[in-house]
Amino acid sequence: MSKHDKKQCPQNPNRRRFMQFSAAMGAALGSGIGAPAFAAEKIGYPEKQQLTFGFIKLTDMAPLAIAYEKGYFEDEGLFVTLKAQSNWKVLLDGVVSGSLDGAHMLAGQPLAATIGYGTKAHIVTPYSMDLNGNAITVSNEVWKQMKTLVPHENGRPVHPIDADAMAPVVEQYKKQGKAFRMGMVFPVSTHNYYLRYWLAAGNLNPGFYNPLKGDVSGQLDAQVLLSVTPPPQMPSTLQAGTIDGYCVGEPWNEQAVFQGIGVPVIADYEIWKNNPEKVFGMTAEFVHKYPNTAVRVVRALIRAGYWLDEDNGKNRKEAVKILSQPQYVGADAKVIAMSMTGTFEYEKGDIRKAPDFNIFFRDNATYPFYSDAIWFLTQMRRWGQIPKAQTDNWYFNVAKSVYRPDIYRKAAESLIADGMFKPSQFPDFKTETGFKPATDDFIDGITYDGHHPNAYLEQFEIGLKGNETV
Amino acid sequence: MNLKLIFNQESAMETVAQEEMPAESSRAAEQAHLLMSQVSIDFPTPKGSFRALDKIDLNIQRGEFVSLIGHSGCGKSTVLNIVAGLYQPTEGGVILDGREVTEPGPERAVVFQNHSLLPWLTAYENVALAVKQVFKGKKSKAEMREWIEHNLRLVHMDHAMHKRPDEISGGMKQRVGIARALAMEPTVMLMDEPFGALDALTRAHLQDSLMEIQRELKNTVIMITHDVDEAVLLSDRIVMMTNGPAATVGEVLDIDLPRPRDRLTMADDAQYNHLRHEVLKFLYEKQRKDET
Amino acid sequence: MKTLSLKWPSPSGSSASKPSPVSTLINRLMRGLGLPVLGIGAFLLIWSVAASHINTALGKFPGPVAVGQQIVNMYEQYQHAEAKRARFYQRQEKINAQRVAQDPSYKPRIFPYTGPPTFIDRIKTSLITVLSGFLLASLIAIPVGIVLGLSASMYAMANPIIQLFKPVSPLAWLPLVTLVIAAVYTHVNPLFPKAYVVSMITVMLCALWPTIVNTAIGVxxxxxxxxxxxxxxxxxxxxxxxxxxxxxxxxMMFAGLRLSLSISWMVLIAAEMLAQNPGLGMFVWDxxxxxxxxxxxRIMVAVIVIGLIGYLLDRTMLLLQRLISWDKKAVLR
Incomplete structure (x- = not known):
């Protein structure tokens, strides 16, 4: 399929099948909660009070830091220790082995772990930590060449900048016999998918994975070679010339600007408006064994997310101060502040308004939508991490086993019952299906409808679809 | 080794004696206190085996004080080490009170040339190590303490018995070494140049002490020395060894000077000087060694 | 710098012209206090001049003044953290009391502080890790060294292995140790955190060799x-x-132990960085x-503290060695 198929027929058989599925699921959720939405059941005491959560030094770990610093965890009877992890693999291993009870995770991590790509473990997410928050940065050298190809208005480049502008640079590298390399933070990271999306939208092939043949480097047929670098090491790796650009969360793009070693060219919400970013992950075993604890953790996180977005971000300055402490993100407050307080600096001096750079609560940012899970699964399929075709139902089932809006709903309803939140601050749980409406807010204008993952994949020129294999 | 059998049964002894030993030495074996018979030793070297000692025969009576004298390198210490059981002879063997010597043991106490005290133990503790080992189960704790102190008194070391070796002089260390050997109540005391490293005055003192102790205890003593005066003054017999390789007993000189002996009177004693002369003649005429 | 080259009296004071007591005193003061102070002064000068010429991505390299300020700064942070810790326990009592009021069957527990480790906590963690690794290494190395020292053939057998492993960097051991520990040490709530065990074992693996070799030689x-x-x-x-x-x-054994301990301390910092054991190494990494x-x-402060602790550890070993050694005359430094 190509772009003209974007408008799907509503009577599509897939659609009908899905409606049956979601109705059944809704019934299952409802039975656990009790029919009237506001007569929330009282949440029992936490079964496990002493908890350790892992995080990576990124500004979007903020809900954890705020829940800790503002005492929201303690309000739930939870004594939480927050531990910075050196990289995403260590963090995931910590959660799988049980040395971490939960963690700030890449959205792809619980999904990949559950389907057994990389470490196999059933991990669930009852809480989505934020929307947006990433950007793509290239080295000064690459930017100098790109800049000439980008249209300007009032002396400033017109945004969003397409990867097309980078294609000649990549071509030139190829002529010189050099590889064009970019860093991302983890094979199943949102960064990997957004970076690939952006490159592919600009007709640059980021390469394929083929786990069936043991290829997990994701560089088959690649024009741009992507590799893993832990977030805090991105600027220094760029400076060392090991990579020519990267996609990472904050503050590591602004750090490059601050240190004068690179230029951010695009923020991820320009690739996909209000894309889901980090999630809070726990093992399925944990939420099964300690159901009250899981709900209480989500309660604390909801309050933290709300605090971060409260009154158009009036608390953001305080959040920046908290995050700049060494045990959290640790970067200078002014670097963290750049993206956290509604602005984003691209080329040095080119500071633009970016109110949506980090969304922690509004627009239902914290609700774990099945459709978000399915989007990540489609990207895993697109780039070969899921090497064989899967039915739409498979996508739905994986999403259902990993994303746990039922836990979120319990937490939210108890917060409403406690008078701390209004129902309007959450999705309407009576009608909520877990699917966001179809959207074409992507840089290439392709429409995504979570109900039709396979049909969605058909629309891409670069990428696996149907029964294709690498 | 030729002497494979242990001589604790008369019949066995006789068999061996008839088969392998000359009649003379077989009789000697029966009666002897300490008998070295046809003792030879070879040491392996890169150029093949080297015969250090060749067919040494020596018969020592109980309570006898025997000195071994010879040029350095002639194998005196090797003889002593064989008696001590630290070396095994290649041929021949040593019999002490009817038993063949096959390994070291406290009944053949050794006074080493450089005292060999354990430097981390006091004089008392050094002697105690030996006493506890030898009299384990035979003496009570109090008896042991008394015995240790007695032996230290014997060598005039009671005033410094709680000092460590590095806190006392060389002579005192050697006294402690002697006390340690005496405290084992040895059948034979083996002394390897015990006073060699001491100055002349200290040496004289120690020799006097040794004579005094010997008069009282009447131990069997084999002492190595290259000091002619020391040998004549202390010994009942002097065994003079030929130069190596294949060193052996050259001459044996009986010292029939009356005891107690006094070094001052001896200096003018004609017999003493004659004996002294005999030893010197052996060493510097018959077994002259060219130091190159 | 004339003083340096001219007067350097030997300890026995055998200089030809008899020095007056005053000049001897001055000389001794000079040697005991003056020269080290002079050396430190020169170092600080070179440091500050060099630092002002080094520009990093994070700004100018910190000179002595910046580091001094940072020490004050970190001390204030430490006090702040301690106050926070105290408040944490107070709060916990209140939370427990509230809960007991609502839920009488609840047996209150006091949970340990959940905040980040202070710099002092990190020093403690590092010391515990290094000492336990060192102790474990010694418990293995001394008996092994004795056995090897007693038997020439055993030594000949073990020597190639020792020579092979002795120069291996902790960074090479660490991934292996991490994976093995992950496979073997699988309690969900282990008595010791894995990061601690990994760092400790890595320290142990690097600290074994000097003690083994020296003990064997000594024996x-x-x-x-x-x-x-x-x-x-x-x-x-x-x-x-x-x-x-x-x-x-x-x-000889003690000479080996001292070497092992200083190696342990150096290895520890690297091991903590990679294993994420919350000690000084992880502080530097973070x-x-x-x-x-x-x-x-802040890293410079840690560097100075690491050096100071390393020095103190070595001095402690030396003191112990002097205390235990029977050879009081041996020159130990």
Whole structure:
């Protein structure tokens, strides 16, 4: 399929099948909660009070830091220790082995772990930590060449900048016999998918994975070679010339600007408006064994997310101060502040308004939508991490086993019952299906409808679809 | 080794004696206190085996004080080490009170040339190590303490018995070494140049002490020395060894000077000087060694 | 700098012209205090001049003044953290009291502080890790060294292995240790955190060798006379080891232990960085990752503290060695 198929027929058989599925699921959720939405059941005491959560030094770990610093965890009877992890693999291993009870995770991590790509473990997410928050940065050298190809208005480049502008640079590298390399933070990271999306939208092939043949480097047929670098090491790796650009969360793009070693060219919400970013992950075993604890953790996180977005971000300055402490993100407050307080600096001096750079609560940012899970699964399929075709139902089932809006709903309803939140601050749980409406807010204008993952994949020129294999 | 059998049964002894030993030495074996018979030793070297000692025969009576004298390198210490059981002879063997010597043991106490005290133990503790080992189960704790102190008194070391070796002089260390050997109540005391490293005055003192102790205890003593005066003054017999390789007993000189002996009177004693002369003649005429 | 080259009296004071008591005193003061101070002063000068010329991505390299300020700064942070810790326990009591009021069956527990470790906590963690690794290494290395020292053939057998592993960097061991520990040490709530075990084992693996080698050499070089004494006394094997081998090889053993301890300390910092054991090594790593404008001076503070602790550890070993050693005349420095 190509772009003209974007408008799907509503009577599509897939659609009908899905409606049956979601109705059944809704019934299952409802039975656990009790029919009237506001007569929330009282949440029992936490079964496990002493908890350790892992995080990576990124500004979007903020809900954890705020829940800790503002005492929201303690309000739930939870004594939480927050531990910075050196990289995403260590963090995931910590959660799988049980040395971490939960963690700030890449959205792809619980999904990949559950389907057994990389470490196999059933991990669930009852809480989505934020929307947006990433950007793509290239080295000064690459930017100098790109800049000439980008249209300007009032002396400033017109945004969003397409990867097309980078294609000649990549071509030139190829002529010189050099590889064009970019860093991302983890094979199943949102960064990997957004970076690939952006490159592919600009007709640059980021390469394929083929786990069936043991290829997990994701560089088959690649024009741009992507590799893993832990977030805090991105600027220094760029400076060392090991990579020519990267996609990472904050503050590591602004750090490059601050240190004068690179230029951010695009923020991820320009690739996909209000894309889901980090999630809070726990093992399925944990939420099964300690159901009250899981709900209480989500309660604390909801309050933290709300605090971060409260009154158009009036608390953001305080959040920046908290995050700049060494045990959290640790970067200078002014670097963290750049993206956290509604602005984003691209080329040095080119500071633009970016109110949506980090969304922690509004627009239902914290609700774990099945459709978000399915989007990540489609990207895993697109780039070969899921090497064989899967039915739409498979996508739905994986999403259902990993994303746990039922836990979120319990937490939210108890917060409403406690008078701390209004129902309007959450999705309407009576009608909520877990699917966001179809959207074409992507840089290439392709429409995504979570109900039709396979049909969605058909629309891409670069990428696996149907029964294709690498 | 030729002497494979242990001589604790008369019949066995006789068999061996008839088969392998000359009649003379077989009789000697029966009666002897300490008998070295046809003792030879070879040491392996890169150029093949080297015969250090060749067919040494020596018969020592109980309570006898025997000195071994010879040029350095002639194998005196090797003889002593064989008696001590630290070396095994290649041929021949040593019999002490009817038993063949096959390994070291406290009944053949050794006074080493450089005292060999354990430097981390006091004089008392050094002697105690030996006493506890030898009299384990035979003496009570109090008896042991008394015995240790007695032996230290014997060598005039009671005033410094709680000092460590590095806190006392060389002579005192050697006294402690002697006390340690005496405290084992040895059948034979083996002394390897015990006073060699001491100055002349200290040496004289120690020799006097040794004579005094010997008069009282009447131990069997084999002492190595290259000091002619020391040998004549202390010994009942002097065994003079030929130069190596294949060193052996050259001459044996009986010292029939009356005891107690006094070094001052001896200096003018004609017999003493004659004996002294005999030893010197052996060493510097018959077994002259060219130091190159 | 004339003073440096001219007067350097020997300890026995055998200089031809008899120095007056005053000038000897001055000389001694100069040597004991003046010269070290002069050296430190020169170092600080070179440091500050060099630092002002080094520009990093995180700003200028911190000079002595910046580091001094950072020490004050970190001390304030430490006090702040301690106050926070105290408040945490107070709050916990309140939370417990509230809960007991609502839920009488609840048996209150006091949970340990959940905040980040303070710098002092990190020092403690590092010391516990290094000492336990070192102790474990010593418990293995001393008996092994004794056995190897007693038997020339055992030594010949083990020597190639020792020589092979001795120069291996902790960074090479660490991934192996991490994976093995992950496979073997699988309690959900382990008594010791994995990061601690991994760092400790890595330290142990690097600290083994000097003690083994030195103990073996010490044991093998027991004077023949002492061995003969033992033979004449017919000492049993254990008595021989206890009464003669151990004391005799003690000086060499201690030389090995001292080497092992200083290696342990160096290895620890690297191991903690990678294993994420919350000690000083992880502090350095975290600050490197943070990349804030304070990071460099905070790392410099850690560097100074690491050096100081390493020095103190070595001095402590030396003191212990002096206390235990029978050879009081041996020059130990």
């Amino acid at each position: 093998a070089s027991i004077p023949q006379d002492l061995r003969n004494v033992s033979k004449v006394l017919r000492l049993g094997w254990f008595t021989y080891v206890r009464k003669i081998v151990l004391p005799s090889s003690l000086p 600050e490197f990752q943070n990349g804030s404008s304070q990071s460099l001076s």
